[in-house]
Amino acid sequence: MKAKIKVTLKNGVLDPQGKAIEGALGSLGFSGIEHVRQGKYFEIDLKNTDKAKAKAELDDICRKLLANTVIENYEIELA
Amino acid sequence: MKAKIKVTLKNGVLDPQGKAIEGALGSLGFSGIEHVRQGKYFEIDLKNTDKAKAKAELDDICRKLLANTVIENYEIELA
Numbered sequence: 041m042k043a044k045i046k047v048t049l050k051n052g053v054l055d056p057q058g059k060a061i062e063g064a065l066g067s068l069g070f071s072g073i074e075h076v077r078q079g080k081y082f083e084i085d086l087k088n089t090d091k092a093k094a095k096a097e098l099d100d101i102c103r104k105l106l107a108n109t110v111i112e113n114y115e116i117e118l119a
Numbered sequence: 120m121k122a123k124i125k126v127t128l129k130n131g132v133l134d135p136q137g138k139a140i141e142g143a144l145g146s147l148g149f150s151g152i153e154h155v156r157q158g159k160y161f162e163i164d165l166k167n168t169d170k171a172k173a174k175a176e177l178d179d180i181c182r183k184l185l186a187n188t189v190i191e192n193y194e195i196e197l198a
Contacts, residue, residue, distance in 0.1 A: 046160050064184055074164040081125050081160040085153040104147055
């Protein structure tokens, strides 16, 4: 089973990388950009074929390693 | 208009971060993991409301800044 996970900063948390990209895009001549937020994206192949168990395991994985839940949200998509 | 962009390594390109995460997950006791691939995720708010123009602008943005198209793929989702 394949899982796709997005980890993004919570609203209100400063995103220096996003700001840097906004600046770079401006200097490259892209004037139509309002905001840029950068996050992390993971694709995980799991041996588990039981969706409920896989979801629980992935929640655990996100909380323990992939996301800092104080400042980040995570979103799990199971394919 | 909001765009969601995923940038991932092309198949066959070594992913040291993904390997490091696989190792860490193993030592945390998660035995059901086969592979982990890490990429980048961006959310961009655009002033442009014309979908075709926005898509063309985002393609340009990905090729010029967000993705190294020699080793990375990018995927644009317009909401």
